[in-house]
Amino acid sequence: MLYLNDKDIQALGMDWPALLEVIESTVRLLDAGDYAQPMKPYLRYGDPNNRIIAMPAYVGGEVHTAGIKWIASFPGNHAYGLPRAHSVVVLNESRTGQPSALLCSPLPSIVRTASVSGLLLRRVMEARSYEQLQLGIIGWGPIGRYHARMALSLYGDRIGRIRVYDKKGVGLEEFPPGWRERIQPVKAWEEAYLHSEVCITCTVSDDRYITLPPRPGSLLLHVSLRDYAPEALALVEAIIVDDWDEVCRENTDIELLHKMQGLARADTLTLADVICRDALAGIDADQPILFCPMGMAVFDVAVASYYVKAAKERGMGVALD
Known part of the structure; x- marks a missing residue:
């Protein structure tokens, strides 16, 4: 062994x-x-x-x-x-x-999480013409930091800036100078959320603090699963999950949308739909995309x-x- x-x-x-x-x-x-x-x-x-x-x-x-x-x-x-x-x-x-x-x-486990996000991000970047990608990360624990590493490693030449918010502060010591200059700590989650084509939530929050609708055409990589008030997602039609049965429980935002707004399995796409059946081709470029991976x-x-x-x-x- x-x-x-x-x-x-x-x-x-x-x-x-x-x-x-x-x-x-x-x-x-x-x-x-x-x-x-x-x-x-x-x-x-x-x-x-x-x-x-x-x-x-x-x-x-x-x-x-x-x-x-x-x-x-x-x-x-x-x-x-x-x-x-x-x-x-x-x-x-x-x-x-x-x-x-x-x-x-x-x-x-951390690398798995960032890699799943990276796979979907790759498909979205192939489907949408983000010229100079603005990235936002809310939550700067290990998962948030490794998402930054993944994104800069794979798409560094296409990333303009990574805006990062964490209520406990943002340390950049572990990042090399070339990457550190691309990461901008911000003072409020709104700055990371509203100024980014791709927003990654990596918090441990149980409070639905995101109350504003996403910017048009944005990708929401919703790793932490419990950040969005239902009204913020009310008009988001393109919702991708890894496994409906897993993610529609444990007080996730998907479960709240299911209970409060009638979101059903048939209203969502799976990661397999995106990878194996090119499901992103049917989503208008100005539509926000929400990806909620419970973890498989x-x-x-x-x-x-x-x-x-x-x-x-x-x-x-x-x-x-």
Whole structure:
């Protein structure tokens, strides 16, 4: 059994084009039915704000691996100087079920999230002629920062500015000078939201603070799922989800739209519709697009498998008896 920790994943790095291909090939396996993924349970005890989620899945094709991500989200951890989220991924050989790898690091989960966003962003940029892309990020935790890394790595020559808002402040120390100059901290979420063709919400907010409608033709990468008041999204017709059953629960903005405005599965597109059936071609260029990904275990298994393969090729990690 191969063990990989945070330093191993950092050393292997983030090859964003390769990671997007991992996500895209997994979407195609989803569309072909070559996967298994039960609904993920939420474990809660004590403080109702805390949760631990089990995310099991099997991915077919060349991945041909089963596994589970076990991810804890404890928002109060910052008071103890600890990260909000902790996660491990266990992979199993698909033929025997024997555990084959253990990844003890939050990075595969963070990278998976940014890669899914990156895949949709790539398709939208192919469909719409953003000349000098203005990007907004609300929430500057690890997921927000890695979205900035992904976007600058893949589309740096087409990004004019990244406006970033976080009520706790915005630090840029981890970014190299060439990237740091492109990132502009702003004093209000409205500056990041209204001045950007692409706005990425990466907060841990339970308050629906975004009350204004999006700018025409914008892409809303709604990673954090609980930021928009229903009235802000009332006129958004192009809504994309990764999995309707997963995302229409747990007090997400999609669930609120379902309960308050009658949004139904048939009113949404899936990521597979976009990747496999070019669904963006039917959306007018001036229409905002909302993407709400609850997070799919198949992507976690596929990304973890990618890192395990890379580690074996480079002789990294620790073999456990």
